Amino acid sequence: MRCGMPAVFPAPAPRRAPADHEKGSLMESFIQQCVNALQWGSFYALIALGYTLVYGVLRLINFAHGDIFMVGAYIAFFLSTGMLAEGGMFGFSRELTLALTVPLTMLLTSCCGVTLERIAYRPLRRKGAHRLYVVITALMCGLILENGNLALLGASRRALPELLDKRIYSLGGIAVTNLKLLVIFTAVLVFVFLHGIVTRTRIGMAMRAVSYNRFALPLMGIPLDSVIVFTFVLGSGIAGLGGVLFAMSYPVLEPYMGAMTGWKAFIAAVVGGIGDVRGAFLGGFLLAFVEIMVAAFLPSTFRDLFAFSILLLILWKRPTGIFGMPLTTKI
Amino acid sequence: MALLEINGLTQRFSGLQALTNFSFSLEERELVGLIGPNGAGKTTAFNVVSGFYVPTEGTIVFDGTPIMGLRPHQVAGLGIARTFQNIRLWNDMPVLDNIRIAQSHWLGYGFWGAVWRSARYRNSEAAVEKKSREVIEMMGLNDVADELPKNLPYGLQRRVELARALSTSPKLLLLDEPAAGLNSADVDGLIKHIRWIHDSFPIAIWMIEHQMKVVMALCRRLCVIDFGRSIADGLPAEVQANPDVIKAYLGDDTL
Amino acid sequence: MQRYTINIIFLAAAVSLVAAAAAGLFDNYILTVLMFMGINIIFASSLNLVNGHMGEFSCGHAGFMCVGAYVGSLLSVVFFTSNKFFGDPLFPPEAAPFLFPLVLILASLAAALFGLIVALPSFHTRDDYLAIITIAANYIIISIVENIDAIGGPRGFSGMKRTMNVMGDVIHLPWMLIWVLIGCFVCITVLYRLVTSTYGKGIPAVCQNEVAAEIMGVNTNKVKIMAFMVSSGLAGMAGVLYAHVYGYVNAQAFNILKSTEGLVMVYLGGMGSISGVILAAVAFTLLVEALRFVIPAANDLLHIWGILPASSELSQIWKWVIIPLILILLMQLRPEGLLGNKELTHVFPRLRRWVSFK
Numbered sequence: 036m037r038c039g040m041p042a043v044f045p046a047p048a049p050r051r052a053p054a055d056h057e058k059g060s061l062m063e064s065f066i067q068q069c070v071n072a073l074q075w076g077s078f079y080a081l082i083a084l085g086y087t088l089v090y091g092v093l094r095l096i097n098f099a100h101g102d103i104f105m106v107g108a109y110i111a112f113f114l115s116t117g118m119l120a121e122g123g124m125f126g127f128s129r130e131l132t133l134a135l136t137v138p139l140t141m142l143l144t145s146c147c148g149v150t151l152e153r154i155a156y157r158p159l160r161r162k163g164a165h166r167l168y169v170v171i172t173a174l175m176c177g178l179i180l181e182n183g184n185l186a187l188l189g190a191s192r193r194a195l196p197e198l199l200d201k202r203i204y205s206l207g208g209i210a211v212t213n214l215k216l217l218v219i220f221t222a223v224l225v226f227v228f229l230h231g232i233v234t235r236t237r238i239g240m241a242m243r244a245v246s247y248n249r250f251a252l253p254l255m256g257i258p259l260d261s262v263i264v265f266t267f268v269l270g271s272g273i274a275g276l277g278g279v280l281f282a283m284s285y286p287v288l289e290p291y292m293g294a295m296t297g298w299k300a301f302i303a304a305v306v307g308g309i310g311d312v313r314g315a316f317l318g319g320f321l322l323a324f325v326e327i328m329v330a331a332f333l334p335s336t337f338r339d340l341f342a343f344s345i346l347l348l349i350l351w352k353r354p355t356g357i358f359g360m361p362l363t364t365k366i
Numbered sequence: 367m368a369l370l371e372i373n374g375l376t377q378r379f380s381g382l383q384a385l386t387n388f389s390f391s392l393e394e395r396e397l398v399g400l401i402g403p404n405g406a407g408k409t410t411a412f413n414v415v416s417g418f419y420v421p422t423e424g425t426i427v428f429d430g431t432p433i434m435g436l437r438p439h440q441v442a443g444l445g446i447a448r449t450f451q452n453i454r455l456w457n458d459m460p461v462l463d464n465i466r467i468a469q470s471h472w473l474g475y476g477f478w479g480a481v482w483r484s485a486r487y488r489n490s491e492a493a494v495e496k497k498s499r500e501v502i503e504m505m506g507l508n509d510v511a512d513e514l515p516k517n518l519p520y521g522l523q524r525r526v527e528l529a530r531a532l533s534t535s536p537k538l539l540l541l542d543e544p545a546a547g548l549n550s551a552d553v554d555g556l557i558k559h560i561r562w563i564h565d566s567f568p569i570a571i572w573m574i575e576h577q578m579k580v581v582m583a584l585c586r587r588l589c590v591i592d593f594g595r596s597i598a599d600g601l602p603a604e605v606q607a608n609p610d611v612i613k614a615y616l617g618d619d620t621l
Numbered sequence: 622m623q624r625y626t627i628n629i630i631f632l633a634a635a636v637s638l639v640a641a642a643a644a645g646l647f648d649n650y651i652l653t654v655l656m657f658m659g660i661n662i663i664f665a666s667s668l669n670l671v672n673g674h675m676g677e678f679s680c681g682h683a684g685f686m687c688v689g690a691y692v693g694s695l696l697s698v699v700f701f702t703s704n705k706f707f708g709d710p711l712f713p714p715e716a717a718p719f720l721f722p723l724v725l726i727l728a729s730l731a732a733a734l735f736g737l738i739v740a741l742p743s744f745h746t747r748d749d750y751l752a753i754i755t756i757a758a759n760y761i762i763i764s765i766v767e768n769i770d771a772i773g774g775p776r777g778f779s780g781m782k783r784t785m786n787v788m789g790d791v792i793h794l795p796w797m798l799i800w801v802l803i804g805c806f807v808c809i810t811v812l813y814r815l816v817t818s819t820y821g822k823g824i825p826a827v828c829q830n831e832v833a834a835e836i837m838g839v840n841t842n843k844v845k846i847m848a849f850m851v852s853s854g855l856a857g858m859a860g861v862l863y864a865h866v867y868g869y870v871n872a873q874a875f876n877i878l879k880s881t882e883g884l885v886m887v888y889l890g891g892m893g894s895i896s897g898v899i900l901a902a903v904a905f906t907l908l909v910e911a912l913r914f915v916i917p918a919a920n921d922l923l924h925i926w927g928i929l930p931a932s933s934e935l936s937q938i939w940k941w942v943i944i945p946l947i948l949i950l951l952m953q954l955r956p957e958g959l960l961g962n963k964e965l966t967h968v969f970p971r972l973r974r975w976v977s978f979k
Binding site: 090094096155158159162164165167168169170171172174175176178179182183185186298301302305309334336337339340343344346347350351354355 | 678680738741742745746749750752753754756757758760761764765767768775877881884888935936938939941942944945946948949952953956
């Protein structure tokens with residue numbers, strides 16, 4: 036069920052055959068695929084950032100994060116159909132709808148993430164439960180989100196109304212839509228913003244401190260719970276943003292869309308070295324690049340096989356990812 | 367031929383040189399102390415000997431066999447047992463099981479033996495059981511044999527760890543700060559135990575210890591290490607008077 | 622005498638079950654539920670070896686079941702049935718009931734070999750990273766199977782029903798039930814004997830303090846390989862049985878959701894408790910089957926009371942909301958599971974008079 040994904044999963048990129056067989060068409064198609072990989076990687080990066088933030092602070096794999104991304108996409112759908120002129124309640128223009136949908140979705144998705152933290156993770160943390168129990172709870176929360184959605188809203192797929200006029204820029208034979216540019220720029224911007232927060236601000240310092248020693252933090256007068264809530268707000272907000280952009284790019288919303296994308300984004304975060312913001316960003320693009328290239332030049336059924344085998348190899352050779360610190364045991 | 371021969375041992379971690387050209391030898395049935403300021407490289411020396419680290423340079427020969435690069439369980443099989451600075455028992459298994467598992471290296475059977483309950487399995491388990499009971503009896507742990515180590519007081523946990531190390535029938539016992547965290551009554555008991563072990567078994571003991579009371583009561587020879595180098599080796603009284611040792615502990619006051 | 626109590630009870634129960642089934646006392650549905658219960662017991666208790674005793678977090682256990690299911694199905698079709706791909710059966714049909722164990726063993730061995738995908742990285746990795754490797758292994762296995770067109774690819778593979786028919790023609794007995802019961806017995810015996818031996822106690826030693834285990838003479842790498850291979854091999858056996866009970870396999874039946882079912886059973890029963898996980902597997906199977914009836918009943922009731930508008934319908938999907946919810950509540954209220962890491966005889970000491978767990 037959950038992995039019946041490939042059938043309904045949107046193809047990562049429109050595979051367009053080169054129109055004419057002039058020289059360099061292979062090169063052009065390669066560059067075209069690179070652009071697609073950048074867009075696809077942006078989604079992975081946006082979700083992976085959320086995984087890595089929560090892991091970096093709490094040492095918790097928030098398995099529900101992919102489904103929070105799905106919730107974000109659905110929130111965006113309901114908000115924009117509700118606000119738009121055609122049949123909507125408010126009859127806003129498309130520009131205004133887009134301008135309102137993005138911040139509102141981010142806000143509501145963060146609320147969803149924080150709610151999970153409050154009702155599911157925090158009580159366990161307070162009790163000092165083993166990390167494993169929290170991970171299982173997260174896995175189960177993800178299942179509830181996706182299956183709850185399926186049970187409540189049904190399996191019918193939904194499409195986000197078009198909020199952006201599609202424009203195609205052609206740069207030397209390579210077609211780039213304004214939406215693609217928007218997605219890529221947003222991802223880069225979010226990364227810069229997050230990296231700034233984690234490395235430059237006081238709250239970022241507090242977040243890093245939590246990851247080193249959660250028990251010493253309250254003794255130093257830092258409000259632990261606020262730091263954790265802030266982390267969830269950031270992570271879920273970014274997932275919500277990713278959800279909006281995803282829904283705009285691939286107008287196929289269905290309850291399991293977050294599961295597979297979430298797992299893949301998680302892989303990206305791990306390959307980069309989970310807990311490190313740079314790693315998540317880089318890992319997202321790396322994974323997307325591999326997937327798009329495999330899909331472009333091999334039968335697309337090999338995509339998952341390659342993606343996961345690469346993960347396995349990387350983890351085997353470098354168990355903590357590209358940017359991860361090596362694990363050491365001290366006697 | 368000495369039981370343990372360490373020659374020119376150097377251990378580098380990325381950027382840090384924990385041991386520099388460290389040489390040391392230990393005769394059979396000797397009881398030697400290893401002392402030095404914090405961070406001098408004492409535990410690193412133990413970790414290298416027990417196979418937990420592979421030395422960057424140098425040789426270690428134990429009982430005629432070079433043991434550099436062997437996995438820790440192979441080293442244990444050759445007859446080196448150790449205890450840990452911060453106790454490392456298997457906390458959710460009874461004391462008896464803790465001692466049984468430490469004899470894994472000479473179990474004569476594998477997975478199929480265990481599943482089939484072969485004759486070899488039965489003999490081997492019986493021998494393990496017998497040996498474990500002996501050690502428990504010997505170390506006075508009879509009353510706690512079925513308790514979980516985590517529920518025992520600290521002093522008893524140390525004793526269980528010592529019993530576990532002994533149950534492997536080692537030729538060399540490495541004790542990493544056996545008296546750390548014990549009160550003075552426990553320390554007296556520990557001294558008695560170690561002396562008794564040393565007298566009743568053909569075992570060489572090499573111990574790291576900070577408490578001078580323990581060191582002076584037990585060791586007839588001391589090795590002092592500072593910044594990864596051996597700076598003195600000899601009788602306790604000699605070592606105590608050695609100016610390098612005084613400098614290492616008290617600092618250089620010639621400023 | 623105490624030593625054999627469990628075996629005798631099991632034998633008696635098994636014989637009476639088979640006799641009842643052969644006499645036609647059970648309808649097909651109950652028979653299937655019973656067999657799935659057995660398969661779940663094998664699946665969950667094999668996962669328990671890794672997740673409970675060794676303390677790793679394997680969440681791709683269904684992948685090994687998938688290997689077992691496909692290898693087993695393929696072998697059974699090649700061995701016992703005539704097929705347009707593989708030609709005439711390799712063995713005479715009369716041999717089927719006696720050679721089926723061979724299928725079970727070979728498929729388990731194949732699954733155990735695939736266990737190496739996880740076992741080898743586990744030398745360097747632990748915890749979260751190993752969990753990810755197990756997930757990756759699950760996806761890789763499914764992906765490999767789906768990419769091999771000869772065994773049906775994404776369409777699945779069938780033909781095992783004929784094997785069952787061949788066996789039924791030789792001697793008329795509920796063969797599948799017998800194999801499931803034997804599988805359960807073998808699985809529990811192997812696990813039980815393993816974890817009570819000094820050799821097998823290396824597994825919890827690796828979990829509780831790996832450094833101490835290695836330094837005190839336990840070959841931790843060997844123990845890890847052994848535990849992962851035993852666990853995945855037994856899962857493979859569950860897979861063969863599953864495939865033959867259904868008569869059809871599809872790689873997507875062994876996805877993460879199936880692995881999650883295993884996790885639910887293990888954590889419901891209590892990590893590291895063989896009897897606890899068996900109880901949990903039975904309880905879980907019954908729960909899933911009960912929900913099959915409870916959800917429509919609740920649906921009707923809500924419609925009658927007018928809480929639910931006539932347009933909407935409570936679907937079976939709610940099962941997958943309710944089961945995770947149960948586990949979340951369990952984690953909050955009793956995170957150690959039904960029995961914790963204890964066995965039944967520890968929780969009810971009086972049982973010890975009758976049964977010996979030594």
